[in-house]
Structure formats: structure tokens, C-alpha cells
Amino acid sequence: MSNGIAAVGDRGTVMIWRAIGAETVFCETKEETERAIRKLAKQDYAIIYITENCAKLIPDTIEKYKMSKTPAIIPIPGRDGKTGFSEEALHRVVEKAIGADILFKEENN
């Protein structure tokens, strides 16, 4: 099985991904982003990089694809830089698995 990668988000961030051969979709609103993700998932893209700004708009859709093998939806910093969305997502996953966020407390010490 051979699939591609895709990037979803605002034009300025995502445009450059074209140079390395990723499929790019520009979107700003919730509806646009949702439609883009659904379409890319149907087309068997293995990894979808999405800007944090867009990812924030569609938590339900991202949640839906979490348990399926593909696509992996990976947040990347967008136009406004890092918003802490991806860290938060990792914290949530750790909390779900271990019950407490012990991992990052240890590292802070």
C-alpha cells in the first residue's frame, strides 16, 4: 500500500509543502476544513498535516480518525505559530492512558 501525504491549512503555511510533493488544501473555515479532511481520508492519504488553527476548529472529526490506522492527522504550527494545541493533545493522550499526567511532571523537575 503506497499513499501520499497531505497538508491542510492557511495558504501561507501550506504552500511550501507542495515543493516536497504533498497534496495541499487551503482552508480557513470549519466547513472547508472538515470537507478537506474527509476528502483526503477517502482518497487514502496516509498522513495529513493540519495547522493548529484549523485543527482547533474540528476536534470531532480528528477524534473520529484517531482510532483508524490511516490517516494520521498531525497538527503543525500554522500562521500564528505554536498555539499549544499539539502539546495539549499529547497531554490528553497521556492522561487517558496513565490516569495522571505524570510524564511531564517528571520532565519539569
Place this chain on the structure above:
Amino acid sequence: MAKVNPTRMELTRLKKRRATAVRGHKLLKDKRDEMIRRFILLAQREQKLRIECDNGLAECAVRFADVGASMGQAAATEALIYPVNSAAISVGEQNIMSVRVPTFKVVQQASKISLSYSMATTPPELDDAVLQLSRLLNQLIELAETQKACEMLSDEIEKTRRRVNALEHVMIPELDQQIREITMKLDENERGTLSRLMKVKDMIQEDVG
């Protein structure tokens, strides 16, 4: 709690069930511990990769913003609009504690990136940005892999933890309670029979005497 027949057969059956439950509990607990150990390693790796990727991408974004500033957003877009590379990825499968997680591999060599635009008409920052991103590609893909693995593993850990807790706090105590009940009933019956026998023996002796 379900009413159980106080018979010896039922007692044996319950004892067998309890032994199975205890064994299952131990196995699941071991599974959970190992999964958590693996998960922590993965989560730490993800965190590290995440920082690397974010920094790399931020740098890349700054460079690309420079390009947009010096040659105009439209021209920069135009330079990249035609895709010459196709980032193909092969999806494999890896088994972490019987959780099937995908593995991603780049099919095309990232070092052989070809440019879709003429070097004469674009500023060198654009080349920098593109090269930076292509260098980052391997890490980005590993990030995707670890993040997916973390997500799937955390779900499985949660399920396993629930099973362990259900066995430990519900099923095993319930079985214990039922076993105790039956044992008590059986003992009581035995005592009843014994005293009846003694009484009968007394009566017979009185008759003889």
C-alpha cells in the same frame, strides 16, 4: 447478586471460575504494565520529535514568509503551484502488545528533491525553505508514526485498565462472596445432619435400654 444453589457442584464450578478470573487478572495486569512502559517511551519520543519539528517548521515558515515579502505572495505561490515531487509513503504495520499500529516509510529519497521553479526568478530563500522542509520530512513522518501509535496505544491501555479493574473490584469479590455463602450453607447442613443423627442415636439407645 445472583442467587446460587448451595450445592457441592456449584461450589466446584465457582471455585474454577474464580481461579480463571484470578489468572486472567494477573495476565491483564502484566499486559497493562508493559503497555504503559512502552507508551511512556513512545510519548517521550513524540514530545522530542514534536519540539524538533515545530522548531524546524517555524524556521521554514519564516523563510517562506521572506520569500513572499521579496517576490510577492502570488509569485511565490506560482513558483510552487506545479508539483514535481510526489511524496509517496508506504504504510506498514507494527504490532505493539497486540495493538496494530501503522508504520510510515518514505518511498522516494528525500535528498533528491527537484525544484518546480526556475532559480533565476526566485530568491534563494525559497530554496532554503524547500530544502529545510525536505530535510525535516523524515522527522515529520516519524512524528506521525509515534503520534498515531500513542493514540492507539492509549485507547488500548484504557480498555485493559478497565478490564483489570472490573476483575479486581467486581468479579473476584463477587465470586468470593458466592463461594463463602455456599460454604456456609453446606457447613450448616452438615451440622444439622450431625445433630439429627445424634438425636436419633439417643432415641434408639433409650428404646433399647
